[in-house]
Amino acid sequence: MMLENSFDMAAEAKNVWAAMQGVFADGYSTADLSKPGSGVKMISTAEFGDKVVEKLSLMPKV
Numbered sequence: 001m002m003l004e005n006s007f008d009m010a011a012e013a014k015n016v017w018a019a020m021q022g023v024f025a026d027g028y029s030t031a032d033l034s035k036p037g038s039g040v041k042m043i044s045t046a047e048f049g050d051k052v053v054e055k056l057s058l059m060p061k062v
């Protein structure tokens with residue numbers, strides 16, 4: 001939201017959301033976003049962020 005609303009970086013915000021959705025689709029989540037036993041692998045926030053960065057690195061540059 002900060003990228004889009006504060007910095008007028010809509011394309012970058014869209015990529016971050018897409019990367020996050022990709023990490024969720026890969027079966028990962030954090031304890032604050034999913035309940036234990038929900039069928040996803042719980043990882044730390046830092047690990048989740050690393051996975052988002054990895055997805056972002058594979059996306060075309062905007």
